[in-house]
Amino acid sequence: MARLPVYLRALTTLSEAGTAVCSSEDLAAAAGVNSAKLRKDLSYLGSYGTRGVGYDVDYLRYQIAREMGATRDWPVVIVGIGNLGHALANYSGFRSRGFRVVALLDADDRRHGETVAGVVVRPFDDLRAIVREHGVAIGVIATPAAAAQDVADQMVDAGISSILNFAPTVLNVGPGVAVSKVDLSKELQVLAYHEQRKAHAQETAS
Amino acid sequence: MARLPVYLRALTTLSEAGTAVCSSEDLAAAAGVNSAKLRKDLSYLGSYGTRGVGYDVDYLRYQIAREMGATRDWPVVIVGIGNLGHALANYSGFRSRGFRVVALLDADDRRHGETVAGVVVRPFDDLRAIVREHGVAIGVIATPAAAAQDVADQMVDAGISSILNFAPTVLNVGPGVAVSKVDLSKELQVLAYHEQRKAHAQETAS
């Protein structure tokens, strides 16, 4: 489920606050969801709670982390070291959640050799070798839209089976490859849409 | 609707490719959705297509842009100039979609005066004055999680009614304020979850 990371984060926050046991109500409030939904999600993983008591924070945290594969280290490749790729390489949230950036790749040979966040930028052609060497399963695309599809194809060809795409394009990949898309400006546009609606509503109301 | 930006982007791509008229099938394929869904979404805005012909690309593009409020300029404030804030300030996708970064704010006074993407970093306390001066309705939070709620409160207090939150926290805001959340590592975690499932499935199959 897509909400597991949210629960995990909420549990970590609770744990750091010194909470040992929490009810589904508490955790649901911290995660921003309905408590029934939370209980159903958790029951899908197994019965890790105790009726009349609640959930052991650390125990549940470990169970969710295990289910999500967050107990192991995931090597990750980032392709495209522009502004976004730079920020992603430096983003501490990846490392703290078990993701290790093993390589930064860029097609522009003027960037090769440059060190970003302790990792050297290498040519895009090294992709296959890096994937094989580190057993990389997850790739991040932070290139311009025009290059994204080609990068994705070569990633799949090299053996990568999960892609996180920041380029504003729809990627066509074969079955068995998971693609997740994040579009930074889309979110802003949705907000602008709501603002527009609000403004329009006020206008017509007057 | 949240899919409007996707349609707009697909239309822009089609327009740049020289397409003057397109069917719902074409546009749906470009946007990566079902054609019936697309037609239903568009019909919600009005009847901008011609039966037997399709949609005029530029006309539809303008109509969607107008509906979304993308025809006007939206002033935006970014709070928190770390790695992420830096990348966001430099991100060209904002400017090209009608968003203008009018101010960069940070609580750390060592950053004040620094210029990022042509905009000077200013103290967080200037928020209220900036919002009033530029008529800012949209704020972006790129601070650490611990500071996010406080920043959000002050944003709302200053008159901002839409917040894009990159900090990994659930924000509590009053009614009438729209919050959109982007969690970069959450997406990676979802992908890792699927990888984990795949690996586990293979294991049990053997």
Place this chain on the structure above:
DNA sequence: GTGATTTTGTTCTCGCGTTCACAAACTCCT
């Protein structure tokens, strides 16, 4: 001008996810 064809706009049905509500189970107090 009339029929064939294409494509939109809309209605209807289906399925999934969310939420409510309650029984089972555990703890605590007396």
Place this chain on the structure above:
DNA sequence: AGGAGTTTGTGAACGCGAGAACAAAATCAC
């Protein structure tokens, strides 16, 4: 030990969005 009070886990109803299917409308061929 037994009852009162909590809290989980789950069965059932509700609602919403997605996709299929069809009617209305416009173009094209003859």
